[in-house]
Amino acid sequence: MGWSAVSESAYELVLGDKNYSSWSLRPWLLMRMFDIPFAEINVDICNRGARKRILEHSPSGKVPVLKVGDLTIWDTLAITEYLAEKHPDRAIWPKDGEARAIARAVTAEMHSGFEHLRGEMPMDILGSKPVDEISVGVSRDTGRIVDIWRMCRASYGGDGPFLFGAFSAADAMYAPVTSRFRTYGIALAEHGDDGTAKAYCETILSLDAIAEWSSGADEQMAERGIAN
Ligand SMILES: N[C@@H](CCC(=O)N[C@@H](CS)C(=O)NCC(=O)O)C(=O)O
Structure with missing residues (x-):
């Protein structure tokens, strides 16, 4: 019952609505950035019968x-x-052991935390909904994310534009956050950003893969008759 016999062309990734999910x-971006081929199965998770x-x-x-x-x-x-x-050849996690440990820590922190930002500002990658005020919880989550990004870039960014220099699983994990900050117009400078977080958001949001995902989101919204 090994897995090595399975060819990577056999990958199928089941996804929710691209604008919202x-x-x-995260795994879609990871696989695109690491050039791992896969077929997509798109599921409408917003309308009746989703479950x-x-x-x-x-x-x-x-x-x-x-x-x-x-x-x-x-x-x-x-x-x-x-x-x-x-x-293992694709360095999905950083090759350096210390960087890898920190990449796993910040990835786990995203996976299990930031519930205020996640709950109150859901991803809406095509949307622009600037807010005048944010809750204490969102403010706290934002400040922590700004700190994480600054620490990663300063300690492990090296010559590359991503959290650990080259693109890694940690960047895939934080990509939706960059989109939320844009959608809701979060003023990162008011949360301790020295410019690092703003530049990092621009790096992620200008990736060709993000443009591809966003245009897929646009097509899905049109197919499903949802105006954005
Ligand atoms: N812990 C899960 C979270 C997955 C998740 O919450 N997915 C949402 C879409 S973004 C979902 O399937 N929601 C449908 C539902 O809860 O009915 C993961 O890391 O993949």
């Missing part, structure tokens, strides 16, 4: 899901670790 964006549609692919009732032959892997972190093990 921040968890779906039934998701459960056809996902035992947890949530997306994303990576299918590899008969194997079904749910949860973004599990998918990330699977891909990192399967493709």
Whole structure:
């Protein structure tokens, strides 16, 4: 029951609506940035009957899901670790041991935290909804993220533009946050940003892969008759 016999062209990634599904964006971006081929299965998770549609692919009732032959892997972190093990040549995690430990820590912190930002400012990658005021919780989450990005860039960024220099799983994990900051017009300078967080947002949001995802979101919204 090994996995090495499974060809990477057999990957199928089950995704939710591209405009809204921040968890779906993460493994999609990771696989695009690391040039890992996959087929997409797009599931409408916003409209009536969503739960039934998701459960056809996902035992947890949530997306994303990576299918590899008969194997079904749910949860973004599990998918990330699977891909990192399967493709050790691609440095999905930083090669340096200390950088890798910190990349895992900040990735885990995103996966299990920032509930105010996640709950109060859901991803809406095509949307522009600047807010006048933000809650104490969102403010605290934003300040912490600004600190994380500054620390990663200063200590591990080296010559590259990403958190750990070259693109890694940590960048995939924080990509939806850069989109939220743009959508809701969060003034990063008011949360301790010295310019690092603003520049990092620009780096992520100007990736060709993000443009590709956003245009997919636009097409889906049109197909589903949702105005943005
Ligand atoms: N811990 C999961 C979270 C996945 C998640 O919450 N996905 C949302 C879409 S962004 C979902 O499937 N929502 C549908 C529902 O809860 O019914 C992961 O890391 O993948």
